[in-house]
Amino acid sequence: MEHHDEREAHPHSTREDAEASLTYFQAMEVAVRELLIEKGILTADQIRRQVEDMDGRTPARGAKVVATAWLNPPFRSRLLSDGNAAIAELGLERGPYKLVVVENTSQVHNVIVCTLCSCYPRWLLGLPPDWYKSRSYRSRMVREPRAVLREFGLELPDSTTVRVHDSTADMRYLVLPMRPAGTEDWAEEELAALVSRDTMVGVAAPTKR
Amino acid sequence: MAQHPSQSPHDTGGQPAGPVERTEHDYLLWEKRVDALLVLLSHDDKRHMTVDELRRNIEGLGSAAYQTLSYYERWMHAIAQTLIQRGVISVDELGRKIADVEHRAAHGEL
Amino acid sequence: MKVRYAHPPGHVRTPAYVKGRQGVVERLCGTYPNPEERAYGRSGLPAQPLYRVRFRQTELWPNYRGSISDTVDVEIFHHWLEPA
Numbered sequence: 001m002e003h004h005d006e007r008e009a010h011p012h013s014t015r016e017d018a019e020a021s022l023t024y025f026q027a028m029e030v031a032v033r034e035l036l037i038e039k040g041i042l043t044a045d046q047i048r049r050q051v052e053d054m055d056g057r058t059p060a061r062g063a064k065v066v067a068t069a070w071l072n073p074p075f076r077s078r079l080l081s082d083g084n085a086a087i088a089e090l091g092l093e094r095g096p097y098k099l100v101v102v103e104n105t106s107q108v109h110n111v112i113v114c115t116l117c118s119c120y121p122r123w124l125l126g127l128p129p130d131w132y133k134s135r136s137y138r139s140r141m142v143r144e145p146r147a148v149l150r151e152f153g154l155e156l157p158d159s160t161t162v163r164v165h166d167s168t169a170d171m172r173y174l175v176l177p178m179r180p181a182g183t184e185d186w187a188e189e190e191l192a193a194l195v196s197r198d199t200m201v202g203v204a205a206p207t208k209r
Numbered sequence: 210m211a212q213h214p215s216q217s218p219h220d221t222g223g224q225p226a227g228p229v230e231r232t233e234h235d236y237l238l239w240e241k242r243v244d245a246l247l248v249l250l251s252h253d254d255k256r257h258m259t260v261d262e263l264r265r266n267i268e269g270l271g272s273a274a275y276q277t278l279s280y281y282e283r284w285m286h287a288i289a290q291t292l293i294q295r296g297v298i299s300v301d302e303l304g305r306k307i308a309d310v311e312h313r314a315a316h317g318e319l
Numbered sequence: 320m321k322v323r324y325a326h327p328p329g330h331v332r333t334p335a336y337v338k339g340r341q342g343v344v345e346r347l348c349g350t351y352p353n354p355e356e357r358a359y360g361r362s363g364l365p366a367q368p369l370y371r372v373r374f375r376q377t378e379l380w381p382n383y384r385g386s387i388s389d390t391v392d393v394e395i396f397h398h399w400l401e402p403a
Contacts, residue, residue: 022314024307025282026239030319031306032289033242035298041257042249050245051238098349115222115334117264118280127244129233133280139226142336145376146385151229161388162376166222168332169369169394170351215326216335223336223380265330265358295360 057126059197061092062174065101065124066200067192070179076103083174087124095123095172100165103176104202108161111149111202112173113141119167121174125197132201142166152203175200180208217268218275240281246288258291266290320344320372321403322395330358333399337391340379341403342372345392353396368397 022030036042065087069076079086083099099121102110114120115138120128131137140148145162149155156162165173177199183191198204212224236244250257266287267275275283292298313319324339332354347370352363376389383389 022311022319023282025278025285027307027310027314028285028289028303029239029243029246030310031303032285032292032298033246034310035302035306036246036250036292039297041297042246046249047242047245050249051241054241054244054248115336116219116332117267127236130280131229131231131233134229135221135276136226136229139221139224140229142391143223143380144384145389148229152231158386161386161390163389164391166334166391166393168334169348169354169396171348171371171394213326213335215328220331220335222334259357259360261330261354261357261363262360264354268330 054122054127057123059125059195059200060192062121062124062197062200063192063195064090064188065092065174066176066195067188069101069176070183070191071188076176079176093123095121097121097170097172099124099174100171101174101176102163102165104178104205106160106178108163109149109156109202110163110165110173110175111141111145112165112167112175113138114167115139115142116168119172121172124174125200129197149203152198154204175202177202177206180206182208218270218272219264219268243281243285243288247284250288250292257297258288258295262291262294263287266294320370320400322372323399323401330355333395334393336379337372337374337393337395340374342374342393344400345371345373348394351396353398370395370397370400372400 033047037044065079068090069079075086075089078089079101080103083101084094087099088094104110118128118133120132122128137148142164145164146156149162167173177195179191180194183194194206194208196204196206199206247260247263251259251263263284264287267283270278270283270286278286289303293300293303310319320343321341322333322337322339326338347368349369350366351369353367354363357363371392372395374391374393375387376383376385376391377387379391
């Protein structure tokens with residue numbers, strides 16, 4: 001009986017699949033993919049291109065939207081009233097869902113969750129992190145948001161309202177975080193660098209470093 | 210908060226749970242391919258499945274499987290189920306193909 | 320508005336934690352095909368009104384720790400809502 005060694009995971013953005021220790025679901029993926037290609041429903045090329053497309057989607061797109069809104073008050077207003085149209089102005093795709101941008105202020109802090117699955121503005125931020133999809137985040141963010149935010153290192157006073165958005169249907173949400181003080185004469189790229197994925201989900205606030 | 214018998218394991222909003230583990234993993238290639246399958250199959254000009262069918266088949270896994278399988282394992286299960294339900298692939302051909310893939314993998318032919 | 324207290328089997332996008340609870344319609348999001356039907360390969364048409372309903376956390380949870388102004392917004396389809 002041959003013994004197959006598992007290849008070690010490489011520190012790339014895609015880990016190499018272990019060579020011969022194919023799990024049942026990995027085998028199913030290969031099988032379904034091959035059947036769909038044989039039936040002419042999809043091509044290998046389409047699948048490869050879609051994987052590459054998703055790889056190219058990082059939170060930088062969202063950060064650009066935020067930085068632009070910080071610099072340009074009329075754009076900010078348009079973004080808040082029609083998110084899809086506003087991001088299209090920047091050359092970004094409108095996206096497959098209605099984009100609702102919610103603005104953080106000193107009075108209101110917004111945070112996003114999808115309790116039922118993992119709805120997330122993927123076309124602007126890329127794939128969601130594991131924790132966003134975890135049972136713990138989905139269960140607790142609607143029940144005790146302040147405690148969960150505290151675990152993420154964000155402490156909010158009672159004078160700030162916490163508004164949780166449970167993305168259960170056809171909207172996708174992006175938090176427009178508060179612009180840090182002392183960044184008045186910063187350029188768009190410098191501002192965008194302050195905007196992490198977590199600030200656009202609402203579990204962190206941008207800070208001037 | 211007691212769970213209703215018809216409440217699916219995915220509907221966990223408000224239930225007690227432990228601390229949020231903030232570890233993140235880099236997606237494996239096979240996981241990205243599963244994601245790609247869903248995006249391509251549910252795209253407007255393909256319409257071989259919908260996100261709603263994906264979700265309903267994930268929800269249909271039942272509590273034990275839902276908690277044991279990883280995120281993209283649940284997706285893969287649900288994509289296969291949907292394609293079977295829609296008659297795009299048959300149970301028989303999928304079963305044969307999976308066995309073929311496993312055989313090829315075991316012999317280093319994949 | 321109040322969310323209907325019903326627990327049918329099948330694909331439901333109204334989360335359990337708001338069933339039977341009272342909230343305020345924050346906005347009409349638009350009309351969308353019904354996901355409960357689309358989940359079974361049906362069209363989900365005619366499109367149904369979808370609302371964003373705002374719930375007060377202190378009304379949803381016993382011993383809620385936070386501000387009385389804290390809220391949860393949930394998207395709920397028209398057919399799950401009834402007058403309070």
